[in-house]
Amino acid sequence: MTQLRVAVVGSGPAGIYCAAALTESDEISVDVIDRLPTPFGLVRYGVAPDHEKMKSVINTLSKVFLHDRVRFLGNVEFGRDISLSELHEHYDAVIMAHGAAIDRRLGVAGEDLPGSFSATEFVSWYSGHPDAAVDRFTLNAETVVVIGVGNVAVDVARIMSKTATQLRSTDIPDHVLDVLARSRVRDVVVVGRRGPVQAKFTTKELRELGELDDVDIVVRPEDLEIDAASELMLESNTVARRNLEIMREWSQREPQGRSRRLHLRFLLRPVSLDGEESVQSVTFARGRLDGNGNAVDTGELEQLDAQMVLRSVGYRGLAMPGLPFDEERGVIPNAAGRVMRAAEVIPGEYVAGWIKRGPSGIIGTNRGDANETVRNFFEDVSELAPQVARDPTEIIEFLGRRGVRVVDWQGWEKIDALEMATGAARDASRVKVADLERLLLASTEHRP
């Protein structure tokens, strides 16, 4: 039987889990396309460098590419190097799994002042993402305000509170380590709009903040007073209950005069970022819980000095040329993974991961999500059966004619080997190459 060829756009967990599920059938071959020369999406460029155990999921994800019917086509950007109609010419079906890594905005005055950044930018920079300019951050600020109380806010606050020495053994690029070594940051203030029970962090990540070397954790007891709805929530929500217990314990701690302080504040809604040439402070409207777990303004304002602000208020997807898009939710409209346009299923087009369901869940959540999409793809297979045998070398030749330098799996393995070798010299697991040209060079030249 003629093999069915499937293009998966995005080599993050969702894309790779789709490829894995597709290999269940001998009649399908898969190309996983990514705009970067490196696979793994946010596992490589989001999961914090000091969470090495979490990052080790890369070892499992890598195995999928050892399958002889799965290829990696890196450094190929959908929408720039290849369009949807061109993908349809080369493949029998397309699965979009390009993630949702665009940050949401606060929508307040002063948001674009120098010194104000999205957490995404900071994460990309310390993760060595090729899009992040090497000199984007100087960490000259003494006080940094992080707006948002989810795990990403916790990640950025933790990285900012750690020393270069503590992060030396991770994969963090050298230029980031140099800036961290010169960092003037003394106070990191993590601020939530609602109360402590409504905060989104998971307990393990939260607890870590209280265990950082040479950092005093500061929580005000009055910030932990909760309303009836929050009390009720605690009865069924173990995570929120444990989090509150931890924060209550912290609120009793006496500061020990350590080098850095990490503050958690609640019931503060950002109103403006203030400063002439750069951020100097943030004005918040103080809130109180209204009995239903929501915050209402008290009418009081509070100003916190800060020379740097990181906004961590969520992610959204990016519309892609040729595909429908739900502007409100920031996802591709779909019915359990089948792309929908005006209530009609579009044959041969599927979606998985964050761009399918929005930015929620952990890495593992993308597995069930990808399996659902691929199950529906298998149901549709008889309608997608190809009339002609497709030659897998054609797409490579097509991209070559367009001047695209495709990085295949062997190319990635060379990058990997170079990073590991550089890491060994620093006593680290690896040291990431952040520059796109150097990545491309390593993908062709490096000999393990």
Ligand SMILES: Cc1cc2nc3c(=O)[nH]c(=O)nc-3n(C[C@H](O)[C@H](O)[C@H](O)COP(=O)(O)OP(=O)(O)OC[C@H]3O[C@@H](n4cnc5c(N)ncnc54)[C@H](O)[C@@H]3O)c2cc1C
């Ligand atoms: C900062 C941060 C930290 C996180 N930490 C954890 C954690 O510790 N533990 C945990 O379980 N989960 C964590 N997550 C969540 C986890 O990373 C996501 O659930 C998961 O990565 C989503 O998978 P995805 O494949 O949908 O998207 P992504 O991982 O974003 O992958 C999308 C891929 O598509 C590619 N792409 C984008 N546009 C194009 C295009 N035009 N053409 C071709 N390719 C394209 C991207 O380069 C990327 O490789 C974290 C998320 C963030 C943002």
